[in-house]
Amino acid sequence: MSTNTQRKGFGSTLWGFLTTVDHKKIAILYLIAGGFFFLVGGIEAMFIRIQLSEPNNHFVSAAEYNQIMTMHGTTMIFLAAMPLVFAFMNAVMPLQIGARDVAFPFLNALGFWLFLFGGLFLNCSWFLGGAPDAGWTNYASLAMNSKGHGVDFYVLGLQITGIGTLIGGINFLVTIINMRAPGMTYMRMPLFTWTTFVTSGMILFAFPPLTVGLVFMMFDRLFGAKFYEVAFGGNTVIWEHLFWVFGHPEVYILILPAFGIFSEVFAMFSRKRLFGYSSMVFATVLIGFLGFMVWAHHMFTTGLGPVANSIFAIATMAIGVPTGIKIFNWLFTMWGGSVKFTTPMHYAVAFIPSFVAGGVTGIMLASAAADYQYHDTYFVVAHFHYVIVGGVVFALLAGTHLYWPKMFGTMLNEVLGKITFWFFLIGFHLTFFVQHLLGLWGMPRRVFTYLPGQGLDTANFVSTIGAFLMATGVTIMLVNIVMTTVKNEKVSHDPWGDGRTLEWSISSPPPFYNFKQLPLVRGLDAYWLEKMEGKDGMIPAEPIGDIHMPNSSFIPFMISLGLFIAAFGAMYHAEHSNWAFPLMFIGLLITFGSMFLRSVKDDHGFHIHKEELMNDNKGVEV
């Protein structure tokens, strides 16, 4: 690999992406794959809303509805939100700390391919006898009762994806601990890096319980174990605990990076440093910690008793405090600032009331006794869409506009961006606000239809209209992306003009080695400090020297492909043992063979020489 800027054929571009270990290219892969699954999950959402637009509708059947609803949740959480968050972490975090790559570039690629193959495996279920249908929570008694292979796809697909996520989390942790540029102390890290750090720590502790739960269920469903079979002394409530010990931190895993993106946006477009930076960091860490203490609020009606319910109610309420701290600090970041309403800032501004609405319903849900009424109704559906769409998706859309120039070197159209925003915002509130009321009026969630004469018809129809507005917004964004890509007008290193952190100090997109010389960080908002002193670049912390870079590798792809194949073998082993066992064996052979190859083959990477760098005018000094 070299710093070539020549045109490359499609084949070599594709090969480049299949073998890349560069965090910036992996970010693009995450963005494309996550974006694809976001559209798939969005189409599933539209099916749901069309089905529920009127009572007794038969747009889809009951069985199909449960599959669509299950896959909508599973896809959006595991295959859209997570990878899109990872896309921005990969694209931005190493640049923000002044690193040339992540700590383990090879693992970074492996994490992506595992996620992708897990996601593809899960979606293969549509074509192989039906998708999982026990909800994204996959409660054990229902999952064990589910016919066909749908739930097996869920159990195996999520295990593969989960390994990828776990690897990604560990990688980010090590990167942030070890690879910060000179002068980049912890308390000078941009907030997006901080949230990436805390999120990665949460991934490390949250995913193992899920994996345990999934492995139990895999053994139950495929190999005749009885972990969840009540008749044999198993217990289904254990699944609820294992799932939510993962599941609740998971929502913070998604929302913290969103907070990070918004913290960057507020500071940039208010031209002010983040108000109360240290309490923001403290609040982030506290949310990360408390996120593990509240899982049983998803189980208030399971029958854990008043003592457990009260404890978890209080813990859940407590988490509102650091979240509130954040909201006020963002508001006061804008206070006294010079607020420019770019597209990312539109999302950030809209995020505040939307997320506050989702946050206060969260506190209402925390009140255990009142939750007996809210639980498993459309009130809950409204609540978590307010936090996940109003928080995470808004952040992802803001991030897409904000970091598009850094990732692709060209700006998304601002006018179209704002049109998308208005469609999405209005559609979002129209869809989900009325769902609070539906829940309070007595509509349980996850129903494939409802009977007329219960006062639920109008609000459901309004909700469907909102969903169409959101879909329109997303469609306009796709048009925007295509138009921008075709035009491909190149932009400078700081296209928004208000960049504060290190990623805006190097060209857009950055050279593959990121920093020709590692920058010297002199404080929070390192690049802003230099700009304010009239400089247009960072002070280098080292002389120009050889840069050590990792080699590309096809092995991550092969390791993941092997597990993908083996999963099919495991799933069909009971009814088709003649070919399924060999298939499982072949798959595992590919995986472990690739790992063996990686272990025995010494790969020392390569060096970019000083002379090459001298001739290259990208990098620190633009």
Added chain:
Amino acid sequence: MKWLAKWRLVYLIAVLALFLTGCGEPYLSTLKPAGEAAKMEYDLMKLSTLIMVGVILVVTIIFVIVLVRFRRKDDRIPKQVEGSHALEIIWTVIPILLLIILAIPTIMTTFKLADVSAMDKKGTKALVVNVRSHLYWWDFEYPGLGIVTSQELVVPTNEKVYFNLKSLDVKHSFWIPAIGGKMDTNPDNINKFWLEFDNKKANEAGNLFYGKCAELCGPSHGLMDFKVKAISRDKFNAWVADMKKVKKAQLAVSASAQEGQAIFSKSCIGCHAVTPMNTTPMTAHLAPNLSNFGERSRVAGILPHTKEAIKDWIRNPEKYKPGNHMTGKYPKMSEDQLNALADYLMGLKVQQ
């Protein structure tokens, strides 16, 4: 951007219209509490909503000021403020106080709602109902009274009714929104809780409350409705007495119904009981008890209570409740047989 303003107007009107539609139906809505439990929960909802509206107001005021006052007008660089300890303390302490205000009644209510000591006392007079959930139907046993009914729970008003909840297949959740919060029916264990039905509110709601399954349990989860007939203690006692009188299957009167009974005894009795005594354990109940079917308000919990609906249901249950366990368990019926069966079933009444 005029069209944008228009859209916002449409949106506002839509939201307003929804608010005006009020608080939902009295037999279904949690916002029209018709019992002590629902009332306690409703009070908590009101308290939390009040506090939260306060929080929203504060945020909105700051938010609006920011949006109006601090738009970028020139190229000036604002003062880089680090933060404020005083402010941080304010917006840490005030929320904590607000949460304490909410937490205390929450805990008190949680414990009150969980207090089922009365049902476990020796020689208790409290009415206890054993609820067993099955894939898409509900079974109710009154152990103290020795009777069983299904799909339509009958309860006396103005007294606490205690429930033992368990599922006999997958997990469901027992919920009567207007009467109180839900409690899951786990396959693993028995959950206990109480509800109370207010006499006046029950009359306003037509004495018939809607019950729902609130936990995803399969394709027909959304159709797993049941009804609750809330009547005064006197009427309830009369109903119990009438139920107890039925010691063996009632004999049909009309010729058609007699023919229906013959068909029923051949094809249906294997699963459906038509006597209300609880002589068999609840685990042995394979399908809803039909002893007082003629007095119920729905067919299969969801269809109108008409002869036509009964015929439709028996003709093809799968069409109305996908995934139910009745489909295919009996021979195909001719139109005459359906008529006869429907006549028989409509005649199954315990109260004269």
